[in-house]
Amino acid sequence: MIPKISIASTIAENNSLACLSTNLKEVSSQLTETETTFLKKKFEKEDACTISRYPHLLFFGKIKTDKEHYQQAEMARVAGTKLYDELKSSGETSVQLTNFCSINLLPAFLEGLLLNTYTFDKYKKEKETFLLENILIVDEKINTEKINEIVNTTKATFVARDLVNEPLSFLTASQLSKEIEKLSNEAGFTLEVFNKKKIEILKMGGLLAVNKGSIDPPTFNILEWKPENAINKKPIVFVGKGVVYDTGGLSLKPTPNSMDYMKSDMGGAATIVAAIYAAALNKLPLHIVGLVPATDNRPDGNAYVPGDIIKMFDGTTVEIKNTDAEGRLILADALSYAKKYKPQLVIDCATLTGSADIITGPHAAVVMGNTAKNVERLKQSGLNTYERLIEVPLWEEYAVPLKSPIADLNNLGTREGQTTIAGKFLEHFTDYNWIHVDMAGTAFRKEKDAYRPAGGTGYGTRLLYNFLKSHIQ
Structure with missing residues (x-):
């Protein structure tokens, strides 16, 4: 089942947030000093990082600037995949998506997230119980028509x-x-x-x-x-x-x-x-x-x-x-x-x-x-x-x-x-x-x-x- 997807103009504080960025400066406004230090260490070795702010999550996907555009789009899809896994692990059924990169990667980010929600449990007694219910898009570069297409x-x-x-x-x-x-x-x-x-x-x-x-x-x-x-x-x-x-x-x-x-x-x-x-x-x-x-x-x-x-x-x-x-x-x-x-x-x-x-x-x-x-x-x-x-x-x-x-x-x-x-x-x-x-x-x-x-x-x-x-x- 595809989650309900809506568009918002601003980031809400009382919800999990997932974003793409190319460097720490772009996302610093969302982080405390301790969180910034933690994310910096994580980004030295990994392309994705999750910070828990119980009961919500902060998720960051790193996009490498030395890659071609199609490779960056795939990095965004993979980040969306990792985001879904983190949401499922924590039981979080709602998330906001935004993009701090200069290039428009949110469609790929959303696509990777949605593609990873697939299950085929028709013939199983025990069905998949986790269901991502709501996705809020905070990005002026994407519209309802594009979301529907995805x-x-x-x-x-x-x-x-x-x-x-x-x-x-x-x-x-x-x-x-x-x-x-x-x-x-x-x-x-x-x-x-x-x-x-x-x-x-x-x-x-x-x-x-x-x-x-x-x-x-x-x-x-x-x-x-x-x-x-x-x-x-x-x-x-x-x-x-x-x-x-x-x-x-x-x-x-x-x-x-x-x-x-x-x-x-x-x-x-x-x-x-x-x-x-x-x-x-x-x-x-x-x-x-x-x-x-x-x-x-x-x-x-x-x-x-x-x-x-x-x-x-x-x-x-x-x-x-x-x-x-x-x-x-x-x-x-x-x-x-x-x-x-x-x-x-x-x-x-x-x-x-x-x-x-x-x-x-x-x-x-x-x-x-x-x-x-x-x-x-x-x-x-x-x-x-x-x-x-x-x-x-x-x-x-x-x-x-x-x-x-x-x-x-x-x-x-x-x-x-x-x-x-x-x-x-x-x-x-x-x-x-x-x-x-x-x-x-x-x-x-x-x-x-x-x-x-x-x-x-x-x-x-x-x-x-x-x-x-x-x-x-």
């Missing part, structure tokens, strides 16, 4: 986290469509869901092949936000990999540190759903379409097998070399379908390859694409939100291993360069401006890191929203 993008990030955290026992492909429908009713975007019969009529061979081993039917979800004041004549299309659980199929994954995390294999779908939800809540004047092919990948007796040849939505034939290279098959059908919109740009997001995790670890996603200007803009949004991107090239040599003697393509290529090879496979199904984001290392974390919780992180939601907003500024 609240909405935070809510959207929580949506993505929830979807990733849900187990397959609840979140089947059909249930994912129902969850998206709830979001569409709340935020005002439209949703059309293709059932299995419609998918068969359309001959989406990639999605159907991956679904062959499942007892649950696939879905193909079309989300659309098209306000009357949309400034783009052609839509921006997001495509998200919706493999709600991936066993690897007959090319079965090992369980430890592999299959046991595969409820997160629909992280790309969660990201694009949440980004469109945020855009609709904040009423961005952009025409946006989201495509989510959804299924699980299981090794039933009728499952597709290595050696099979399948025909994709666009007629391309693909020799199956490995049934665990399934995400690219369902994405390829969606990327081909995206052509009907004559898009301005298509961005697909997917937990696609383990080698992306090897490249980036949990600190970034891999990006590649055929539109340099838009890739650079997306990378800048990655810095703005600290959901960073590492670009790799789409050289033609990476397409060579995808050749097949008996089909147009094979679905695997070689182990070496696998992240880019997977990108080259997807590129085959595009004829428009296109960007591919492989978020295998960032969608799910084993341990908490600042405002990124263990489990689903919601990575990419704020990134895509910031990217969308950059089109209207």
Whole structure:
């Protein structure tokens, strides 16, 4: 639950106070001489300090002036994270936020605080009992509109986290469509869901092949936000990999540190759903379409097998070399379908390859694409939100291993360069401006890191929203 947030003109003495500063002089008016000495010693080694003034707290986050602006913003988010932990530890349910820095960092401070309030205790007997109730903003540089935007993008990030955290026992492909429908009713975007019969009529061979081993039917979800004041004549299309659980199929994954995390294999779908939800809540004047092919990948007796040849939505034939290279098959059908919109740009997001995790670890996603200007803009949004991107090239040599003697393509290529090879496979199904984001290392974390919780992180939601907003500024 998001706390109530209000704006005030002055700092109240009878409430906890949290502030950002670059030096002691900026905050000296809030401190006694003894407290100033204490804070000075703390700031020599730490970037955050809490002083108890029972029953309230004074919290100070230090911002380093030798850092770039995007790094300072991240320091502010992390300070917000630490503030929430201190409030929770003390049981303090109300706090004032202010900023003594010369640069406007309070939005990031608030964002870090809010992002750290997330919990997923749906399946626990003992629920989280602490609830931050009130936040008072004392800063003339922030207004209600900006606060509402931060609240909405935070809510959207929580949506993505929830979807990733849900187990397959609840979140089947059909249930994912129902969850998206709830979001569409709340935020005002439209949703059309293709059932299995419609998918068969359309001959989406990639999605159907991956679904062959499942007892649950696939879905193909079309989300659309098209306000009357949309400034783009052609839509921006997001495509998200919706493999709600991936066993690897007959090319079965090992369980430890592999299959046991595969409820997160629909992280790309969660990201694009949440980004469109945020855009609709904040009423961005952009025409946006989201495509989510959804299924699980299981090794039933009728499952597709290595050696099979399948025909994709666009007629391309693909020799199956490995049934665990399934995400690219369902994405390829969606990327081909995206052509009907004559898009301005298509961005697909997917937990696609383990080698992306090897490249980036949990600190970034891999990006590649055929539109340099838009890739650079997306990378800048990655810095703005600290959901960073590492670009790799789409050289033609990476397409060579995808050749097949008996089909147009094979679905695997070689182990070496696998992240880019997977990108080259997807590129085959595009004829428009296109960007591919492989978020295998960032969608799910084993341990908490600042405002990124263990489990689903919601990575990419704020990134895509910031990217969308950059089109209207």
